Amino acid sequence: MRTSIFIILLLACGTAYSQGETPLKPERRTVDRPYMEFDTLDFKIGNRLLSVEPYGRLLLIENGDTTESSLSTELSITRAYYLNSRDRHYFFFTDTDMEGATSWLECFNKDFKSLWVTPIQGFNMGIPLINDEFAYVTAIGFVGKINMSTGEYDWRHFNLYDRQTYDFNSFGQPIMNDSTIEFPSTNWKSKKERKILVDNSTGELIEN
Structure with a gap:
């Protein structure tokens, strides 16, 4: 039986959606970088606000409290999917140095501490x-x-x-x-x- 989860899609000019619902439009905040621009994407999920910044910084704001973390990358994020299940946060994301790209699955605990990260071959995730x-x-x-308990x-x-x-x-x-x-x-x-x-x-x- 398929697990009921919440997934959002993050793109440089993309949208967010949950399965079976109308797509949500993120509030885009442009951040200047050399030679190009990237977007910080803000998503409202119930009473929570999740922000994913261009180089992987994560901000989760809930009931006035802010939790900060980061994806395991120093490159720019071109695509990502997020889900929350069983007190864990999962990010499927693609990063790039503008010459090549690689995709990953990273798991965080409920306090947004990274537990493991697993490579997914290539781009076009x-x-x-x-x-x-x-x-x-x-x-x-x-x-x-991928086994989502172990990576x-x-x-x-x-x-x-x-x-x-x-x-x-x-x-x-x-x-x-x-x-x-x-x-x-x-x-x-x-x-x-x-x-x-x-x-x-x-x-x-x-x-x-």
Whole structure:
């Protein structure tokens, strides 16, 4: 059964949303940096205000109290997803030095102390699927299943990107079937739809 959670999407010019609800528009506060501009994004979640600054500084304001923390990066954040579950805060994020990019999943306790951080291969990180204690994650040419209690991979598959056809450059949100996980992908150039199908228990690659 799919876990009911709250997810928000953070982009430099993006929006925030919770599953099944109307998208929330963040209040954007531009911060000047050399050669370009980044946004600090503010999200109101009930009586809480969560701010994610361009270089990963986190501010959570609740009932007049402010908790400060930081993502484990000194690079600029280009994309992130947030969820709060079982007294833990989870940030799926992509950082960049303007030459390359990498994605991560970082877990914080209820006091916003970092517990662990796990790499997610590459950029083009997609919206994760959360089911029970697992997160199904994607990036360019990459799919995986992460145990959200430990940060360890249950299974993962690399090097799925086809440099000739441009297939599996990015993925839509994973789909859970009875015993398999489907990772849908639309080719950005040909618009052809393909999918990666993985056995959820064994991690065996069934179809690509």
